[in-house]
Amino acid sequence: MDAQAIEKKPVVTSWQGVVRFLHKTPRAFLPMRTFPEIELIASRGIDGDRYLIGQETGFYSHKPEEGRQITLFEMETLEALKRDHGIDMLPEEHRRNVTVEGVPLNHLVGRRFRLGETIVEATRLSTPCRHIEEILGKPVFDPMINRSGLNCKIIVGGTLRVGDTVRPI
Amino acid sequence: MAKAIKTVSTVVSKVEDLGNDTKRFTLVDQDDWELPPFRPGAHIDVHLEPGLVRTYSLCNEPDDGRRYVIAVKREREGRGGSAFLHDRVQVGQPVSVSLPRGGIALDPEGTNVFVAGGIGVTPFISAIRHLDRRGLTNYVLHWASRGQPVLPDMIAPAIKAGRVRLYDTTEESKPIIAGIVGEFGGSGLAACCGPDPMLQAFEQAVATWPDDRKHIEMFTPPKLAAKSDVPPYELYLSASNKHAVVTPDMGLLGTLESMGVDVPVSCGGGICGACRVRWTEGLPIHRDRVLSPTERQSELIVCVGDCAGPRLVLDL
Ligand code: FES
Numbered sequence: 001m002d003a004q005a006i007e008k009k010p011v012v013t014s015w016q017g018v019v020r021f022l023h024k025t026p027r028a029f030l031p032m033r034t035f036p037e038i039e040l041i042a043s044r045g046i047d048g049d050r051y052l053i054g055q056e057t058g059f060y061s062h063k064p065e066e067g068r069q070i071t072l073f074e075m076e077t078l079e080a081l082k083r084d085h086g087i088d089m090l091p092e093e094h095r096r097n098v099t100v101e102g103v104p105l106n107h108l109v110g111r112r113f114r115l116g117e118t119i120v121e122a123t124r125l126s127t128p129c130r131h132i133e134e135i136l137g138k139p140v141f142d143p144m145i146n147r148s149g150l151n152c153k154i155i156v157g158g159t160l161r162v163g164d165t166v167r168p169i
Numbered sequence: 170m171a172k173a174i175k176t177v178s179t180v181v182s183k184v185e186d187l188g189n190d191t192k193r194f195t196l197v198d199q200d201d202w203e204l205p206p207f208r209p210g211a212h213i214d215v216h217l218e219p220g221l222v223r224t225y226s227l228c229n230e231p232d233d234g235r236r237y238v239i240a241v242k243r244e245r246e247g248r249g250g251s252a253f254l255h256d257r258v259q260v261g262q263p264v265s266v267s268l269p270r271g272g273i274a275l276d277p278e279g280t281n282v283f284v285a286g287g288i289g290v291t292p293f294i295s296a297i298r299h300l301d302r303r304g305l306t307n308y309v310l311h312w313a314s315r316g317q318p319v320l321p322d323m324i325a326p327a328i329k330a331g332r333v334r335l336y337d338t339t340e341e342s343k344p345i346i347a348g349i350v351g352e353f354g355g356s357g358l359a360a361c362c363g364p365d366p367m368l369q370a371f372e373q374a375v376a377t378w379p380d381d382r383k384h385i386e387m388f389t390p391p392k393l394a395a396k397s398d399v400p401p402y403e404l405y406l407s408a409s410n411k412h413a414v415v416t417p418d419m420g421l422l423g424t425l426e427s428m429g430v431d432v433p434v435s436c437g438g439g440i441c442g443a444c445r446v447r448w449t450e451g452l453p454i455h456r457d458r459v460l461s462p463t464e465r466q467s468e469l470i471v472c473v474g475d476c477a478g479p480r481l482v483l484d485l
Contacts, residue, residue, distance in 0.1 A: 026202055027177075031203045129435070129437060130438040135205060145458075
């Protein structure tokens, strides 16, 4: 990486966000249910979710992925989909576990941060999946490229609740 | 390696023998979770065993979101799907199904005229239950059966309210479709599902109607991730010495999967790069958004890729 590229790398030091919605589903393709709180298990995933390591039943169940124990999505993206593409997407439709507001997800890859009482580490940006269009019957694949959320590992587990604060460590 | 799950896992929770060679199967999630949503009159593919996949209309309504209900008549001359369901499928058995597809775009205001023959009534049962739940009465069903109709319990209120005209074709003549739909020539929606002669009569009767006001129930094939529009070509896998022909409906990825090749797939839409494969011969068509022009000279994103020539050789 050259010096210019390093300079351009966004430095996000002060931000604070909030957990707006929590969702999980036990198996591939099934609708997500909304919960007031979910249980994060360190190094494994969310209790009862399809990607819980050791009990995978998600879309990629044959490919346990270390770095996808919990997934996050920005409330702001739902607003942008509506504003820029006229698409109404509900928080339970993006198929990520946590909908946050005020959290710059795309800038957090490689960093650790606090989700309520828990700590997670962002591993990579999520990519949208073609199937989401089939599941929702809405043309969301293209608009979701580059803003499809964030995959994380759970470093410190605990209970995560709607309204919890999200902040840097 | 990744092999993406492509079907919804369900469990048979109920099997009812309705007589007249017809059984009704109720499929649910093992934990009674909501199932993927569907439109009134949608259909699903039921994966009975490898190579035996059959499509059936759902006869319950979208608001009944935790069950898929199908009704299957044993086809004596059939190709084995209905016999398998009748003879081998029992309560408690796991059954994989596709995401629901299709459905009827009901007219919320004009009259919806449904014309059904025998077990072809299933999509309209779904539609009628959907309309009934909303307190809507803007429909009429003309339903011809040989002998007793098989699923009247599912639309009992509609029958009681006089919105269903039943024809027992062992005792009276078949419905005159032109007359039935002709009455509604200027408005509403007409839909038909039944045996071929009935569909033909219906098609003739609504030939001049605009497309959005008529619905002929035909099962729509699953939507492909990347629609292939190239002629069939030969696929050769050089490392494993396997041949196959790629047809537009199978696509490249589908063909690889049917050959038992485990290609890692993630997005299925040409943006993540999980399914990149080396190619050595042919005229590959690149439709991805990941590879650079240089990479394309030796690699192909197979979830959206294709071949413009007669033969493609992949290093698999
Ligand atoms: S699976 Fe993502 S590019 Fe093919």
